[in-house]
Amino acid sequence: MSNISNTHESAGRNLTARALREGFFAALVALGLFVLFVGLETTQNIRNELVLNQRWGLLAVFVIVAAVGRFLSVAYIRPWMAARKAAATSKAPAEAEESFFKRNFSKIAIAALLVYPPLMVMLFGVQGSLKWVDNFGIQILIYVMLAWGLNIVVGLAGLLDLGYVAFYAVGAYSYALLSQQFGLSFWVLLPLSGILAAFWGIILGFPVLRLKGDYLAIVTLAFGEIIRLVLINWTEVTRGTFGVSGIPKASVFGIWSFDVGAANYFPKVFGLAMSSAYYKIFLFYLILALALLTAYVTIRLRRMPIGRAWEALREDEIACRSLGINTVTTKLTAFATGAMFGGFAGSFFAVRQGFVSPESFVFLESAIILAIVVLGGMGSLVGIAIAAVVMIGGTELLREMQFLKQIFGPEFTPELYRMLIFGLAMVIVMVWKPRGFVGSREPTAFLKERKAVSGTFTTEGHG
């Protein structure tokens, strides 16, 4: 009987002992792992001699972090998590009324984006806003648009496309070359580059869409590389690796121009100080409009028979065929529609940079766009937008974190660790939310009430 009264106390002591033991082992593992990586460093001195530096202090920090981390995790965090889980399951799942913010998230987000540039100008001045509008706003919105475009192919139709950047490149070069060769304006070339990209989507689609899953992914990957290699090697037209520079700027529907010398130069007309910030603000609204167009079309298409057929195709292709759906044309339309938005984004990219080169269209870009789609939750526009903000905004933010230099030394350049953190974040999100930020899917039609479909029922598609 006396044992029972003691169990609680002894359990606590056992836990601490176990935590200490596991902390010790973690320290050993960390020591073994890092002794050569961190403890010793070889550098070349000025006479080109290899010098062995010993960094025992840093090694100690690594080992201590591992030991303490393990100890805390075993002794406190895990029991706390278990207790919380137990409490959550014992409590009846209260029907939480969705907050006002959650219900109107997209409207609030759009409103916030609309006031974002003036707000930045107010906070940081005209010149100071440049970084926030261009590096953050435009950069993120380009990726949001690209990811929304790819979402049609991957998220809705379930076709794994690893070469999406090819359509982005087609759009960018369409604008760059046609505007230089024929002097056509942005507003003519924007739809044209979308159409050209869609055309290339169909060209790629015809031979490729009989393939499925991994095979399709490999061939689309190859297509992306082919486009890039053509851009590099077809020097008479594309000027190869030098790229196309001096791409004309866009104008506000031809009414106001952003060329400094022009009579209708925008700041001059409105009596403002000369600054490139106005052009960037204009571009911000332009890409915002393009991204919203993508979202609007996607939402509308999902409620059309073609959009439903895409999603059905993702769920079960054979069943689709048994219902009289021509799967080849359905896949082709998905490919072409996705490619078209890629083309729009590409021509915008060319206008924004004023310079395009094959280096902007490497496989890594495709991978990042695909990662955003997967992280956001395939098919969910809001989730994808959040993922783009986290991924692109996060990596841009790393450039701002100069205080890290004080911790890791003056040679530390945080942006070089971008990919590392990117990968780490992906692993964490995939463990925490395997279906992405928004794993559920909104039904496109309903009789009584619109209930979100849990991610456990949807499939990722195999084609």
Place this chain on the structure above:
Amino acid sequence: MTPGTNTMTNDPILKVEHLSMRFGGLMAINDFSFEAQRGDITALIGPNGAGKTTVFNCVTGFYKPTMGMITMRQKEGKSFLLERMADFEITRDAKVARTFQNIRLFSGLTVLENLLVAQHNMLMKASGYTFLGLLGFPAYKKASGESVEIAKYWLEKAHLIERADDPAGDLPYGAQRRLEIARAMCTGPEFLCLDEPAAGLNPRESLALNELLRSIRKDSGTSILLIEHDMSVVMEISDHVVVLEYGQKISDGTPDYVKNDPKVIAAYLGVEDDEVEEVIEEIEEIEETQGGKH
């Protein structure tokens, strides 16, 4: 005319002639011919591995037969040679719908969406191949309302109206079977092919299935071809039974005729040829005693 067929009019909706299907060295179907009459429920039965599903896949275009001719004649007299058409064309143009032995629903789509996907071709035309619908033309809105009405009609028939907004993958097994049939009916078929619709159903569910199939035939005038192992379903509702063994037809006629065909009994019970006579006698005895009870 095949022996024991009781249909008065000879108006076949589906005519299968000399169908053969070879997979490498295996002759899955060998010179198989049969007719399904308009308005009938025709059952295709046979032991496991007899080639029933292969016949189905040939009829619905999922396999290209090695030899033979499959003719579908619609109500208005239009004829289609199914062996020459792609699978989706068979559903779209020839109006032959099918279900699968292992249920193939769009599990991540809601029950209602499943039925709307089935009306794809009608809605595509109404939406001007998406372009007019995207611009908000009223024709699409009207068609989309109609398609929901059609879906509702079939949901009510299949007793699924309460679950219309739930994901299809969330339904119990029997309801998934009914939903697959309802989905096939939403394509507006004249000929419905069901691959083991009663597999895995409990007796109550299989009764409900019988009722659903009968009402499909009565209200929509759709002819039905079904593969089935559940003899209570086959004998209860079918007008005409075709028996397949090792890819060859061994019997063809009314349920009663087939039930007493010694070849069928031999195929199912697996007796030697010289024992067939004995088996027939035994069965006759059993039937006599049963008749006495009634």
